[in-house]
Amino acid sequence: MSSRATTLARPEPExxxxxxxxxxERVSKLFVLQHERPRSFQELWVALMKGRGAGSRERFWxxxxxxxDVKQGETLGxxxxxxxxxxxxxxxxxxxMRPTEGRVVIAGRVMxxxxxxxxxxxELSGSDNVYLNASLLGVPHSVVEARYRDIVEFAELEHFxxxxxxxxxxxxYLRLGFAIGVHLDFDILLVDxxxxxxDAEFQRKCVDRIRAVRDAGATILLVSHVAEQVATLCxxxxxxxxxxxxxxxxxxxxVAAYLESSAS
Amino acid sequence: MYDSxxxxxxxxxxxxxPSLNLVQDVHRxxxxxxxxxxxxxxxxxxxxxxxxxxxxRELLGNQVARDLKARYRGTALGFFWCLLNPLLTTAILTLxxxxxxxxxxxxxxxxxxxxxxxxxxxxxxxxxxxxxxITSQSNLMAKAYFPREVLPLSAVLSxxxxxxxxxxxxxxxxxxxxxxxxxxxxxLPFVFVIQAALSAGFALLLATANVFYRDTSIIMESLLLAWxxxxxxxxxxxDLFPQYERLMYILNPVASVIAMxxxxxxxxxxxxxxxxxxxxxxxxxxxxxxxxxxxxxxxxFVEEL
Numbered sequence: 001m002s003s004r005a006t007t008l009a010r011p012e013p014e015x016x017x018x019x020x021x022x023x024x025e026r027v028s029k030l031f032v033l034q035h036e037r038p039r040s041f042q043e044l045w046v047a048l049m050k051g052r053g054a055g056s057r058e059r060f061w062x063x064x065x066x067x068x069d070v071k072q073g074e075t076l077g078x079x080x081x082x083x084x085x086x087x088x089x090x091x092x093x094x095x096x097m098r099p100t101e102g103r104v105v106i107a108g109r110v111m112x113x114x115x116x117x118x119x120x121x122x123e124l125s126g127s128d129n130v131y132l133n134a135s136l137l138g139v140p141h142s143v144v145e146a147r148y149r150d151i152v153e154f155a156e157l158e159h160f161x162x163x164x165x166x167x168x169x170x171x172x173y174l175r176l177g178f179a180i181g182v183h184l185d186f187d188i189l190l191v192d193x194x195x196x197x198x199d200a201e202f203q204r205k206c207v208d209r210i211r212a213v214r215d216a217g218a219t220i221l222l223v224s225h226v227a228e229q230v231a232t233l234c235x236x237x238x239x240x241x242x243x244x245x246x247x248x249x250x251x252x253x254x255v256a257a258y259l260e261s262s263a264s
Numbered sequence: 265m266y267d268s269x270x271x272x273x274x275x276x277x278x279x280x281x282p283s284l285n286l287v288q289d290v291h292r293x294x295x296x297x298x299x300x301x302x303x304x305x306x307x308x309x310x311x312x313x314x315x316x317x318x319x320x321r322e323l324l325g326n327q328v329a330r331d332l333k334a335r336y337r338g339t340a341l342g343f344f345w346c347l348l349n350p351l352l353t354t355a356i357l358t359l360x361x362x363x364x365x366x367x368x369x370x371x372x373x374x375x376x377x378x379x380x381x382x383x384x385x386x387x388x389x390x391x392x393x394x395x396x397x398i399t400s401q402s403n404l405m406a407k408a409y410f411p412r413e414v415l416p417l418s419a420v421l422s423x424x425x426x427x428x429x430x431x432x433x434x435x436x437x438x439x440x441x442x443x444x445x446x447x448x449x450x451x452l453p454f455v456f457v458i459q460a461a462l463s464a465g466f467a468l469l470l471a472t473a474n475v476f477y478r479d480t481s482i483i484m485e486s487l488l489l490a491w492x493x494x495x496x497x498x499x500x501x502x503d504l505f506p507q508y509e510r511l512m513y514i515l516n517p518v519a520s521v522i523a524m525x526x527x528x529x530x531x532x533x534x535x536x537x538x539x540x541x542x543x544x545x546x547x548x549x550x551x552x553x554x555x556x557x558x559x560x561x562x563x564x565f566v567e568e569l
Binding site: 031040041042044091092093094095096097098099100101102103104105106107108109110112114115118119121123124128131132135136137138140141164 | 296297298299300301302303320322323326327330333334337338403404405406407408409410477478479563566567
């Protein structure tokens with residue numbers, strides 16, 4: 001773990017008590033878009049000759065002062081327009097980026113279903129890629145072995161596991177990526193745009209799977225453009241607007257308010 | 265990240281419902297708590313990095329296996345290429361320097377050159393793969409958290425394994441060509457570790473630079489050719505600038521590594537302990553500098569790419 005990240009052993013909680021799985025404390029994320037930042041030595045030279053090294057900068061707060069808690073076993077929906085910071089929020093929780101201010105406290109193993117098609121190696125077979133992808137998510141070989149059959153069955157790729165993955169269609173990529181994620185061990189599941197995965201039938205299967213995972217006690221964060229999905233699947237929801245929390249509460253209320261505002 | 269005690273429930277769950285064995289015992293084993301804040305003091309984070317890398321050793325191993333598998337998949341000769349390639353280069357060098365230019369006075373030239381070529385190939389391939397390891401795999405880094413060192417280091421190690429695969433056959437060939445090989449061979453692992461540290465240092469340093477200035481990889485392509493000719497691969501260190509031999513070893517650590525391999529595999533002698541110590545220290549300093557720079561900027565990789 002790097003920098004301020006520390007691992008602590010927690011005392012055993014009461015099984016009945018709902019512990020906090022995830023806590024965001026005044027989290028902000030600043031992106032500095034350096035439009036004229038020198039990208040090569042040539043540009044750097046030109047910039048230096050003109051007497052300005054850094055180029056013009058545009059500061060953009062993707063998230064501002066976001067605070068909320070998610071209880072263990074809770075399903076939280078995240079709604080908002082494009083560019084409201086939904087994906088950035090998931091990335092901070094997945095630890096692929098660090099917050100600029102504030103902190104995220106994560107109690108449990110996070111399974112990020114982000115960039116589903118990524119992390120595969122084109123030349124290798126489907127089965128090699130299952131193990132590779134799982135190790136990228138920090139899951140040991142022995143565990144994947146025990147789940148392998150379930151993963152392949154869920155992705156409906158029984159006859160393609162020895163085929164190099166470069167021959168897969170984009171739908172097959174996503175199906176495999178999703179299947180790997182939801183069959184491994186985790187406490188907190190991050191889902192970005194469930195509806196991007198496969199055809200209507202497979203999507204139904206994914207939603208069923210999410211429900212099953214939820215009923216088994218996992219904590220889920222679900223980003224979706226389809227507000228109805230959030231209303232039916234989630235307990236609570238957060239509505240992000242311009243990187244700030246616009247509303248946080250029971251999913252149905254938040255979704256209704258969000259739909260009302262986007263309709264007007 | 266992963267609690268091995270949880271493996272137990274897999275057997276239990278498999279008997280009941282094979283596809284729903286995710287989180288039954290969350291309450292029994294409290295999960296580790298991670299605090300994820302802004303990148304703080306980079307030096308503090310640098311000190312914790314080796315331990316974090318060790319936790320992800322299985323990923324490192326898998327990345328190395330992936331590199332090797334992907335390289336030889338679909339090739340007719342497969343792993344033989346890791347030896348055939350240097351042999352071809354050596355054959356060409358031998359032809360040039362013993363037949364065309366009869367002035368060459370190095371005894372057993374083929375053996376002499378093969379050692380240099382093998383070591384150089386590892387260095388050059390590791391560097392090329394290492395420089396691009398971060399820029400070409402931004403999708404991996406956007407997908408999940410893992411110590412980013414895994415990417416450049418797996419490039420160095422997979423090419424190191426290539427070198428190791430070629431070594432036994434190369435040693436047999438060397439013995440047949442009359443090289444006196446003895447117990448000094450047992451010191452090979454030391455030289456291997458020194459070269460690995462050296463390549464890792466270069467790879468970490470250059471991979472970081474390449475994220476911010478893509479020229480790095482282009483410049484290195486041409487620099488590597490010059491570097492090849494300035495390294496005593498097909499000539500002796502004292503042949504180029506006799507009075508500056510020491511300086512050459514200092515400026516070009518690859519020359520020191522090749523000199524040590526040659527002591528062990530060509531002259532059958534033990535390298536000067538002071539020389540080994542100095543080369544080792546040099547490699548270690550390079551590794552630390554490269555890693556420190558990498559640690560300083562690793563948090564920005566995903567945003568810059």
